[in-house]
Amino acid sequence: MNTTYFAEIILPLSLDGTFTYHLYEEDLQQIKVGQRVAVPFGTQKLYTGVVHSIHQNKPELYKTKAIHAFLDNEPLVTQTQIKFWEWMSNYYMCSLGDVFRNAFPSALKLESQTFVRLINAEFSAIDELNDYEFLVFEALKLRQIISVEEAALIVDEKSAIPTLKLLIDKGIICLDEKLSEKYTPKIDNYVKIHPDLKGNDQAFIAILDQLNKAPKQRETLLQLITLETQLQGKPLKVADFVKQGATNAVLKSLAEKGAVEIYQFQTSRVEGKEEETSEISQLTLKQNEALTQIKTQFVDKSTVLLHGVTSSGKTEIYLKLMEQVIAKGNKVLYLLPEISVTTQIVHRIKKHFGDKVGVYHSKFNQNERVELWQKTLNGDFDIIIGPRTALYLPFDNLGMIIVDEEHESSYKQMDVKPFFHARDMAMLLGGLMNAKVLLGSATPSAESYYNAINQKYGYVELNERFGNIKLPEIKIVDLKKAQKEKEITDDISHILRDEIVEQLKDKKQVILFQNRRGYAPIMECNTCGHTPECPNCDVSLTYHKFSNQLKCHYCGYVQAKPIRCPSCGSHELNTKGIGTEQIEHQVQAIFPEAKVRRMDVDAMRGKFAYEKLIEDFENHEIDILIGTQMITKGFDFGNVNFVGVIRADSLLNFPDFRAHEKAFQLLTQVSGRAGRRQEQGKVLIQSFQAEHQILQNVTTYSYAPTMKDILYERKEFLYPPFTRLINLRFKHKNKERLDKTAEQLVTLLKASFESRCLLGPEAPSIGRINNLYIADVMIKIRPNQSPQKVKDLIRQKIEQLHTISAFRSVRIDIDVDPV
C-alpha cells in the first residue's frame, strides 16, 4: 500500500494531539475537514473522530491504520470550531480529545459500546436495504437492542458503524436512550359566567328565574358576578371559587344549565402575563442612552461591560441589540447561568423572535442536543440561548455574544475537563468570529470591573431601576443582640417574623434565603462531641430530616441517622447549624397557615421541577419560598416585595480570596428580588456580624467602594486580576505518595518562581473525596511573565516528574484560572 495522503483525526481521548490515519485514493474524493469518521483504535475499539486536517507527511515512528468509514457527506464541525477547540485545549492545558468529548454531543459519537434499538419493526421495503442492513435488521427483530460491538460480529467490523448509520437515517433504528421524560403542563379548571349571558339581560333573567327553586345555585351565580367584577377580567380558578363557598356540585349544575362555563386553561409558563407584547417595549431615556453608549464603545472595543443595577431593564437593551445584529444578517449567542436558562427570560426572547430562537440546556437529552446542533449548523436560528456549553455549537456568522450575569461562578466548568470559563471563552470565540461581546451584570466580577475601568473593555452604567422604582431598602438584623434580648425564635428574629406577617397580610409573597441546603449541616454528640463523618471523604455528614438520613454532599454517600452516638453510645445526638430544610420547618411552625416551599438542588430534581416551581409561585400557590443561591438567578416576580436573609455569616467567612466579592454579589442579587415591579422593596439580612464592612456596603449599594477595597487586597496579596492563577490538583489514594509527588513537582518548579508565587502543596479544606486524597499547588503568574511560557514550563516539569514511575500514578488535574 503506497498511500501518500494522511488525515489527522481528533479522537475523544485524554491523550495529547491528533492521530494519523492513511487515506486511500477513493477517500480523497469524500474526505472533508470537520467530517465525522469511524476509526479503529488499539486492538478492539472503534471510535468516532473528526477530521482535523489532511496532509502528506508520512509518520515514521508508527504504522498508520486506515479510516473505516466516513459518517457524513458534509462536515458536522466547522473549521472555526476546530480552531476554538485547539485554543481551549492549549489554554486550559488539557488534550484536544478532552475538549472534543465535552463539546460534541455524545449521540453523534457512535462507539463500540453504544446500543441501538429497533423502532420500526414493520419496515417492509426490504429490498431498499443492502445485505448488511438486512442482517442487522433481522438480528434486531429477534433482540430489540444490540450494541455496535455486536453488530460488528454480525456484519464485519469495518461495516458496522456505517450500516447502523444508514439504518438510523432510514428511521428503522435509533440510539438507545432511556425514555425521555415527559412534561405534562399543569391544567386547571376555571369558571366564568357563560358568554351567552354576557350583555344579554333577558337570557340572564330567564336563568335566574329558573334558579328560583335552587337557592344555592342562585347564590353562587350572583357571587360569581361580584367576583368577576372584582377580578377585572382575570380568570377565576374553580379551586379558588370553592374556597370562597361554592361547591363543585353546584357549579356543575350551573354549567349544565348554561349559566356558567367551566373551561380548562393550561397554566402555561410560556405565555406570559398580559403586559407582554410581541413588540420590544420602548426603551426609557436611560436605557436608550446606555444602548447608544454600548454601540459607540463597540466601535473600538470588542468587549463592553454593562453594569446595570438589578431590575434596570438590561434585558430590553439586549433585545434591541439582538434585533440590530440580526438585521445585519448576523447571529446572536446569549449565555445565561445554568438555571436561568429555563426561566422567564427565554420566553420573553421567544416572544419577540419566535422560532428563530434556539434554546439549549443541560437537561436536554441527547436527541434534543443533536437536533439543536444540526439546526445551528443549518443556520436555522438567529439567536441561541444557553448555558456555558452553548459555546460549543457550530455557529456561523456570529455577530454578538451576550454574557448575562457575567459574575456568576457557574460559568466556570468544574466537573469535567476542560475547566473553562464561559465568559473568557466567549471573548475568545468572539475574537475568532469577529463578534462583539457584551458582559452584563448588576454586580460585575472584580476581573471584569478592573478591565473596564482600565479601558480594556468598554464600560456602560445603568444605575436607575426600570420605571424609576427605588432600590430596596436593606436593613441588617443583629442576631447577637436579638439573642441577648430573646427577640428570636429558633433562627427567625422577631423583626423578620413581624415583617413576614405584614407581607402575608398584604397578600405578598416572601422569599427567604439560606445559603445551605439540608436540615442541619452536622450532627454532634452532646456527650463526647463526636460528629459522624463520611467514610470516603473528609467531611462531616449533613443531616436531612425529610429522609432521616445523613448524606455526604461530595460523594453522595448516605446512611440512616444513627439513634445512638456511634462513638460513645450516648442518645444525646444534636444538630448544629442550619440548612434550608430546617428553616422550612421553623417557618412552617411560625406560620402554620402559609404555603411554604423550598428551592434547592434536593427539591429541584427532575427535568421540570424548576418550571413547576416557577408556575406554582406565579400562581400564588406559594406564600413563602425558602431557597439557596438558586433563587438569585433569573427569578423575577412582581408580587415579591420582601426578601429575608436568614444568616449572612456563612457567606462572609469562606476561606477563599473571593469570599467578600461573592458575599457582596450574592446579597445584592438576593436583595434585587424584592420590589421589582411597582413599589420599593424591603430586605432584612440577619447576621451575627452586623458591623461587617461588606454588609454595610450592601445596605448602601456601595459597589465601587467595595470593589476598591477588594482590588486593593487582591493587589496586595497577588491575586487576580493582578496575577493569573493555575492550580495543580493532585489526587491519589495513598496520602504519602500524593504528598511526595506534589513536593517533588514543587521542587522542580521552585527555580522558576518567587516563593510567594508558588504555594503549597496544601490540603484543600476537603482533603479527601471518594477515597482519594487531594493536595493543591497554586501558581501565580505575574504580569511580567508570559502565561504561555509558564504553561509550557509546567508541562515540561510534569513530564520530567513522570520519568520516575512512582510519581506517574498520581493524577494531576490542572485548573487554569480557578474560581
Added chain:
DNA sequence: AGCACGCCGACT
C-alpha cells in the same frame, strides 16, 4: 481515557 499484559493474594 480505555485496554491488554503481567504479577501477586484468596478461593473453588
Added chain:
DNA sequence: GTCGGCGTGCTC
C-alpha cells in the same frame, strides 16, 4: 491449582 486485584505501558 485458577480468578481477579491493580500497577504499568501503549494506543495513530
